[in-house]
Amino acid sequence: MRPQEWLALSRRDVDHEAVTVRRTFSNGECREYGKTSRSRRRVPLRRHVLQALDALPPRVDTPLLFPALRGSHINLHNWRSREWSPAVIAAGFNRKDAKGKLHPDRRIYDLRHTYATFSLAAGVSLFTLSRRMGTSVEMIDRTYGHLAPDAEEYERSLLDRFDANATAEREDAL
Numbered sequence: 001m002r003p004q005e006w007l008a009l010s011r012r013d014v015d016h017e018a019v020t021v022r023r024t025f026s027n028g029e030c031r032e033y034g035k036t037s038r039s040r041r042r043v044p045l046r047r048h049v050l051q052a053l054d055a056l057p058p059r060v061d062t063p064l065l066f067p068a069l070r071g072s073h074i075n076l077h078n079w080r081s082r083e084w085s086p087a088v089i090a091a092g093f094n095r096k097d098a099k100g101k102l103h104p105d106r107r108i109y110d111l112r113h114t115y116a117t118f119s120l121a122a123g124v125s126l127f128t129l130s131r132r133m134g135t136s137v138e139m140i141d142r143t144y145g146h147l148a149p150d151a152e153e154y155e156r157s158l159l160d161r162f163d164a165n166a167t168a169e170r171e172d173a174l
Contacts, residue, residue: 009065
């Protein structure tokens with residue numbers, strides 16, 4: 001998900017199968033629409049993600065899934081500098097500038113890229129991935145297509161399996 005999408009999530013957007021992306025939060029404003037017409041979507045949640053969400057302490061003061069301390073929307077700029085950057089540096093993903101100061105070498109948006117990369121490695125199709133990420137097949141192919149090196153072999157195996165099933169069905173019909 002885009003950062004603007006997960007910032008706007010409320011608990012009602014999550015069920016025990018998926019999260020429904022309906023809103024965005026940016027520049028201090030929550031909007032009931034996304035970046036594109038494809039932005040409204042359901043994203044299936046893996047078992048360990050559901051477990052992590054269930055482990056979040058319940059908050060009665062806010063409907064937000066990921067609220068700021070006082071229950072309002074997280075300020076992404078502040079969160080990036082106060083939480084994200086120190087955590088990334090502590091994890092060892094950093095670089096030094098000319099003065100020797102450490103800077104994070106990973107952006108929040110890189111989590112979206114990691115999801116796409118893992119999905120392709122798991123065999124998720126470009127079409128399905130584009131639906132989950134709220135973007136076009138062309139954008140997924142242009143950005144991540146090179147990460148599917150076994151695509152030809154996978155396609156061949158699907159078509160071979162289809163041919164074998166079709167042949168078996170014809171033989172059964174005779």
